[in-house]
Amino acid sequence: MKYNLKHILLAVVISLLIPCLASAKSYVRFEQDGKTSWGELKGEVIFTLSDAPYLGGIETGVTVKREMVKLMAPVDPRDVYMTGFNYENHIPEGQKTTAYPGLFMVPASSLVGPEDDIIHPADSEIIGYEAETVIVIGKRAKDVSVEDAGDYIFGVTAGNDVSARDWISDDIQWFRGKGAYGFNAVGPVLETGLDHNNLTLTARLNGEVRQRGNTSKMIHNFEEMVSYISKYFVLEPGDIIWSGTIGTSETLHVGDVYEVEIEGVGILKNKVVQGK
Numbered sequence: 001m002k003y004n005l006k007h008i009l010l011a012v013v014i015s016l017l018i019p020c021l022a023s024a025k026s027y028v029r030f031e032q033d034g035k036t037s038w039g040e041l042k043g044e045v046i047f048t049l050s051d052a053p054y055l056g057g058i059e060t061g062v063t064v065k066r067e068m069v070k071l072m073a074p075v076d077p078r079d080v081y082m083t084g085f086n087y088e089n090h091i092p093e094g095q096k097t098t099a100y101p102g103l104f105m106v107p108a109s110s111l112v113g114p115e116d117d118i119i120h121p122a123d124s125e126i127i128g129y130e131a132e133t134v135i136v137i138g139k140r141a142k143d144v145s146v147e148d149a150g151d152y153i154f155g156v157t158a159g160n161d162v163s164a165r166d167w168i169s170d171d172i173q174w175f176r177g178k179g180a181y182g183f184n185a186v187g188p189v190l191e192t193g194l195d196h197n198n199l200t201l202t203a204r205l206n207g208e209v210r211q212r213g214n215t216s217k218m219i220h221n222f223e224e225m226v227s228y229i230s231k232y233f234v235l236e237p238g239d240i241i242w243s244g245t246i247g248t249s250e251t252l253h254v255g256d257v258y259e260v261e262i263e264g265v266g267i268l269k270n271k272v273v274q275g276k
Helices: 005-023 165-170 175-179 222-232
Strands: 026-032 035-042 045-049 059-065 070-072 080-084 102-106 118-120 131-137 153-161 184-191 200-205 208-214 240-242 257-262 266-274
Touching: 026 045, 070 184, 080 222, 102 175, 102 222, 131 200, 131 222, 131 257, 153 222, 153 240, 153 257, 153 266, 165 175, 184 266, 222 240
Parallel strands: 080 240, 118 266
Antiparallel strands: 026 035, 026 070, 026 184, 035 045, 045 059, 080 102, 131 153, 131 240, 153 184, 200 208, 200 257, 257 266
């Protein structure tokens, strides 16, 4: 049998894709009948797991249709680390980049899922969106080198770091302005097998593109951030690290819908509602 160049190239592409496809899995965290569970999403069916996938959860033999449950944030972190000014096009004019990531933390209670509302606090006059890529830690990390840091990254999801701009200006730190309940949406799935340093992100406000970029343009990549954080803190399985946002951020109003789409992860979609 004769093989032409087209067949040879196809075989090479397939051989390169097979390892990636084998390791690519979509995990979800969901609620059904008042109970929260983990599962692996295969098509439109969820195969329930005994625990979080990064904690070694295995299939229980129970399945459920995706349409029958409510998806929650596909993360359950102890600590949430965020990054400021990690893309050149998000740095204010005249401000210099730093030799280390501009990190801060928010409470895990600020997280909401892909089917939850973003809450606009009644006492904040202006909130804004920030589309980001989020990595999930897979094993305990302390004093990890940049070269080894990739081994501690379990997977990737999408995030929208909503920020109260007036609170950020008025407070002495960003804790309230970045970490209030209903501010940080995450989802829809926790995806493994992706190149977290080469992912395209597109975000839309009411259907119109507002942010677009690629994680390859991050000033400090995820390996550098894992290494840096682990120098001062202990990262535990399930902890999450946000990339920082791309470009400019505009105001969100009650009734707005913001979508964050990351290739391989899907679309995180949330509506803004009025808070008390």
